[in-house]
Amino acid sequence: MKIIKLLLSLIIFISQAPFAQVPHLTGEIKISVLNGTIVGDLEYSNLPTLKNYSIWLNTGLNVRYFRDEADTFNYTPEKYYESEKSDEAFQYYFPDKDKKGKFLPSKFKINYVGKFPVINDTLRASNRNDWKGNIAFNGKTIRASEQTCWYPILYDVDNDVEINKVTYDLKIDCIDCESIYVNGSAPQKGKSVSATSNNPTALLMYAGIFDFTKNKETYFIDAKLNPEQEKVLNNWTEKIKGFYEGKLKIPYQNYVAYLSTTPISKKNAWLFVTYPTIAIIGHKYNLNYYFNPNENVLKDSSIIELLSHELGHYYFGTMFVPNAELRWFFLEGITEYLALQTIKEILGENYYKLQMSAHIKRVKDFNPKSLPTVKSNEINETYRYKYIPLLITALEKEIGKEKVWNWLATILKSDKSTKTDYDFLKTSLLKSGISDTTVKNFEEKYILSDKAKENVLRILNN
Ligand SMILES: [Zn+2]
16 A cells, blocks of 8 residues: 555656646846836756747837857847737747757856836826736836746746746946835845845746835735735735635745735836736736725725635736636636635625625626637626636535635646646546536536526526
């Protein structure tokens, strides 16, 4: 028995091994927030063995060279653009000798420069042209998330996986900065800092003229809250994290940082997560908006729901990164279900019911395309944020809450190269211990039936 167990654990280890190899990024980044410039002089090492890959780098960054690790010759990369994969980046690869395949060394050096518009006056700014993938210089700071590809990101073409989490040891020089923050390590004061992390992290960089504080386990970056308000936000954060940890039995492994900043457009206002950072972007709707001036309670409960959703992305979005046709089911649908469960627990049944009715109202005239045939881009906002949470709640009514949590935990433990398509949805349900008949019945009644939506709404009203 022992030998079998040993063999089994070995097989599991081997099957996960290629994805356990995390790229390591070292070198120097030079920035000027007033000039809008970025210069990267980096070395990428510990790269996994991939036959079919590309390296993504922001379209505004000009490559001086890709070079071998011993610094003796330049690679001659092929370059192309595939907007369905990334709007923001050019894709590069090194052709092998006969130019038929691709070759990826285990290490390479890269040097690049870029200059971006500094938009410090919204007068001539666009109405809505800021997003997570934008390298945003607002005159005081630079905001660059992993989606911008401000650092080279390896992409596994065959498995449709962006390997954007890296360990790093970086020197950041910014001649006109007061503070520098690289996701995964503590924010620091100074124009020249070293930032290091041994935890694989997607790199959000924020640097410029701003202050930061820490309240217990939570950082507040450019947040402009008073200490009492920070305490309130930290308490809610801990409560939500505690709820998820208890239900999914997987601990949060890092601090949470709230980053509050302005967009470089007139009207954009949104949140995004690059774990452990939750970024709140808006001229008016930034972190300050969550409190009335000089009041130390959150303005309203919808903020707690919002935070629950964003903190839920630690699990679905960070630990487990969905892809394929049901990407939005697993990324946003499940996360919204998590948020609804959280508010039920910490804000009570009545508030939960109100939110459920709001979701039900939103799907009134909505015709969900059946999950086995739906294409990723057909899962629109109503589908992902409203209908899928309701569908999972129907499942909850059928099998009970604990089994749903168990299913969610099972998904989180699944192989990272898994394609999250309809097949995966079914196998994950079965793998979590739900019987074949129960899964079949659920599928027929709530997914395949012509009256699927009616059936979902009917059981929710019971
Ligand atoms: Zn979300």
